[in-house]
Amino acid sequence: MTLSRRAFLTRTAAVGCSAAASPLITPMTFASATSENRLVVIILRGAMDGLHVVAPIGDPIYAGLRPTLSQTEFADLDGFFALPPELHDLLPMWHKGELAFAHAVSTPYRERRSHFDGQDLLEAGKVAVDARVRESGWLNRMLSLMPGVEQETAFSVGREDMLVLRGDAPSASWSPEGRVDLSPQARLLLSMIYEKDPLFEEAGRMAMALAEQMEMEAGMAGKPINQKEMADNMRQAARRARAGDLATFAARRMLEDTRIASFSIGGWDTHQRQKKSMRRAMRNLSDALIALQNELGPVWAKTTVMAVTEFGRTVRENGSEGTDHGTGGAMVLAGGAVRGGRVYGDWPGIAEAELYRQRDLMPTRDLRTYAGWAIRNLYGIETSAVTSTVFPDLDLGDDPRFLL
Secondary structure: OOOOHHHHHHHHHHHHHHHHOEOOEEEEEEEEOOOOOEEEEEEEOOOOOHHHHOEOOOOOHHHHHOOOOOOOOOEEOOOOOEEOHHHHHHHHHHHOOOEEEEEEEEOOOOOOOOHHHHHHHHHHOOOOOOOOOOOOOHHHHHHOOOOOOOHHHOEEEOOOOOHHHOOOOOOEEEOOOOOOOOOHHHHHHHHHHHHOOHHHHHHHHHHHHHHHHHHHHHHHHOOOHHHHHHHHHHHHHHHHHHHHHHHHHHHHHHOOOEEEEEEEEOOOOOOOOHHHHOHHHHHHHHHHHHHHHHHHHHHHHHEEEEEEEOOOEEOOOOOOOOOOEOOOEEEEEEOOOEOOOOEEOOOOOOOHHHOEOOOEOOOOEEHHHHHHHHHHHHHOOOHHHHHHHHOOOOOOOOOOOOEO
């Protein structure tokens, strides 16, 4: 196959952008389509605790179940649910009607609560883990039903393509996870390649900025002990910036041909000292959503963001001030196309008799139904195709009407 200059430069950009590597951020995928509607799917790896992200503080039982975790400066959303401090920057989005949540949702996965199996089912969009579960992802199967999807405009970012986009629809890939040290001469050469090509100039600048950021972080790690606090702050800021940078990169692609993007943010497995260990992941999520909003500009009005996780966490906090693998959880919905300012779903309650297996939030709706209705309403794919091809054997149920 002949490699065009555009393709060469696209893959060259991957070398610089590989500086965006982070254990907190895993593969990103893109695809284009003829529709003007944009869809961003964020995989929150590690099982996000929806009962902390969208805390039901209006239920007096909550504080007793979480004596440590409930001691948080939550910001009220609707008189019952509230946001933790790390997500307070999203309150303007909520009040503007561009942020919502769906609570008490889950995939069909039950009992074993394995991250690997849970994430496979989340991205495959299927009911059971079997030998074929990793053959295709639901975004790829959706693309197979859409006209105008081109081979060179569907690709994944990461050491391997994300399962959510794997399948018959062809895609290219590049990895942001390998660390590449660019010498001053190499950076000069890269800038000379980009400077006369408006299409890739911004991508080149971003790539080198990310590389410099990583160098700064690494340099700070070697400072004397009396500089530790400053170094920690710098590292944390750099990690947050990389989450925002990846979202910025996705948004700028979506201003052009890209219509569908997916990336992942990790750090949600919080068995111990959850208030501290979850802080970074929540800030990464907040930064990513704000970056998407800022960069997409007028296109934000046609954008739907869905942030989903493999399963929820236990209702009760454990002896290590954390939570363990659970069942029901929450998903985040954002974008100008979202009917925000509300928490969707049938709230089951958190009294012991209302819990799943007397330990977890009872799931009252399959999270795939939200994705299914988004596909139906954004891209006009027939309901029968959604429930047979994209999400096999799914009962869509009533439209939750979370899109405008």
